[in-house]
Amino acid sequence: MSDLAAVLAVARKDLLQEARGRAVTVATVFFSAVTLVMMAFAIGQDSQLLQRSAPGVLWVALAFAGVITAAQSFQSDLEEGAFDQLLLYPVPRASVFLGKLLANWLYLTALGLVMTPVTLVLYGAHAGAGAWLLPPTLALGSLGFALVATFYAALTANLRAREALLPVLMFPVVVPVLLGSVRASEAIVQLGNPSLAGGWLQLLSGFDLVYLVICTAIFHLVVEE
Amino acid sequence: MAAPHAAAGAAPGAPAPTTPAAPAVVLDGVSKRFGRELVLRELRLEMSAGRVAVLRGSNGAGKTTLLRLLATRLRPTRGSARVFGFDLQRQGDEVRRRVALLSVLGGNYAMLTARENLTLATTLSGVAGGGIDAALERVGLSAVADKLVRTFSSGMKKRLGLARLLLVDPPLWLLDEPFAALDEDGKRLLEEALTTARAGGRSVLMASHEVERSGRFADAVLELAGGRLARARSGA
Numbered sequence: 001m002s003d004l005a006a007v008l009a010v011a012r013k014d015l016l017q018e019a020r021g022r023a024v025t026v027a028t029v030f031f032s033a034v035t036l037v038m039m040a041f042a043i044g045q046d047s048q049l050l051q052r053s054a055p056g057v058l059w060v061a062l063a064f065a066g067v068i069t070a071a072q073s074f075q076s077d078l079e080e081g082a083f084d085q086l087l088l089y090p091v092p093r094a095s096v097f098l099g100k101l102l103a104n105w106l107y108l109t110a111l112g113l114v115m116t117p118v119t120l121v122l123y124g125a126h127a128g129a130g131a132w133l134l135p136p137t138l139a140l141g142s143l144g145f146a147l148v149a150t151f152y153a154a155l156t157a158n159l160r161a162r163e164a165l166l167p168v169l170m171f172p173v174v175v176p177v178l179l180g181s182v183r184a185s186e187a188i189v190q191l192g193n194p195s196l197a198g199g200w201l202q203l204l205s206g207f208d209l210v211y212l213v214i215c216t217a218i219f220h221l222v223v224e225e
Numbered sequence: 226m227a228a229p230h231a232a233a234g235a236a237p238g239a240p241a242p243t244t245p246a247a248p249a250v251v252l253d254g255v256s257k258r259f260g261r262e263l264v265l266r267e268l269r270l271e272m273s274a275g276r277v278a279v280l281r282g283s284n285g286a287g288k289t290t291l292l293r294l295l296a297t298r299l300r301p302t303r304g305s306a307r308v309f310g311f312d313l314q315r316q317g318d319e320v321r322r323r324v325a326l327l328s329v330l331g332g333n334y335a336m337l338t339a340r341e342n343l344t345l346a347t348t349l350s351g352v353a354g355g356g357i358d359a360a361l362e363r364v365g366l367s368a369v370a371d372k373l374v375r376t377f378s379s380g381m382k383k384r385l386g387l388a389r390l391l392l393v394d395p396p397l398w399l400l401d402e403p404f405a406a407l408d409e410d411g412k413r414l415l416e417e418a419l420t421t422a423r424a425g426g427r428s429v430l431m432a433s434h435e436v437e438r439s440g441r442f443a444d445a446v447l448e449l450a451g452g453r454l455a456r457a458r459s460g461a
């Protein structure tokens with residue numbers, strides 16, 4: 001079978017499980033919504049400050065949602081020895097990583113597409129002429145988060161303190177992605193400057209490519225004990 | 226590295242070679258350490274292809290660790306191991322084409338149906354999916370083929386694991402307590418599968434506390450104690 005078919009089979013399996021269990025959906029949607037509302041309350045009634053904060057708050061909510069998504073995607077694998085079984089199939093282990101990454105990425109992007117209009121309304125911000133750049137920004141930012149989160153979730157999957165260790169390990173590495181995503185979103189939402197956003201998106205693409213190559217290449221070392 | 230003994234265990238689902246050139250399993254001074262605990266100590270073993278070997282030993286003796294190591298899930302801390310001539314660490318993909326593991330828990334996804342679990346297995350193993358219904362029928366799960374595995378009992382999950390093994394049917398079967406959780410009917414099914422596998426030239430390494438049942442199939446009985454191969458009855 002082709003490696004692509006293996007990637008799609010693993011991603012389909014993860015998405016099908018989530019569609020039935022909805023554990024991640026419930027946790028991340030509520031978590032993101034609560035984060036947006038709490039931050040809005042904390043910032044107060046200064047409308048300009050609210051508008052300026054919107055991109056940062058959105059990406060912080062998505063970053064934490066990414067941790068939950070990735071951790072949960074390995075949780076179902078670890079039950080009943082299914083992860084051992086998954087890693088025993090004669091496909092490159094990179095295919096397993098890419099399949100899980102694809103599922104997490106699609107999920108995070110969809111969550112971002114839902115949360116972005118909610119954030120814009122709640123924080124009184126407007127996308128303006130560069131609104132068409134928001135979906136690619138969400139896609140590239142979510143890819144970066146999903147890459148790092150999926151990789152570190154695999155690394156910590158068998159550890160007792162995995163819930164605590166995953167964000168501690170992941171967030172320092174994911175800072176460039178967070179920075180690029182927030183700056184690109186700011187350029188679109190606040191500054192209405194698509195060319196500036198385009199520069200940040202190029203940088204974000206570069207980070208994603210580097211993480212994609214490194215994480216895919218060394219995933220097999222992470223899952224062999 | 227060129228594939229040594231390419232005839233040995235050629236492909237999952239295909240008839241196993243009757244006179245394979247390479248031993249099914251070779252362990253050369255294999256040790257495995259978890260943190261400060263040495264679980265396997267300097268294991269040396271050669272198991273010929275087409276043989277059935279039963280691993281015995283008390284809880285914590287290292288049986289599951291050895292099976293997971295041969296399934297390429299664990300890396301040896303020291304020493305080397307080969308399956309049908311392929312090195313576990315350097316030729317893991319080749320090894321995985323020739324082995325399947327039936328774990329204690331069954332290795333199924335609870336939020337997928339029995340059929341979806343087997344479809345995933347056939348897709349990722351590269352074997353034809355046409356035999357799924359027959360495999361489910363054989364293990365007595367036809368009536369629940371489209372039910373989620375989370376509704377299954379432990380025995381049903383084990384039967385589903387057995388169905389996956391029968392579908393993939395690799396040259397080397399690694400079985401971890403295969404009789405556990407099965408009812409009498411399930412145990413008979415497993416015995417039939419083992420009989421067929423043996424007749425078809427498959428190699429089987431099975432960890433089992435069911436001394437009498439597993440002993441019926443054993444060409445060799447290997448005793449693990451404290452991570453060492455304490456003794457072997459008959460030649461592996």
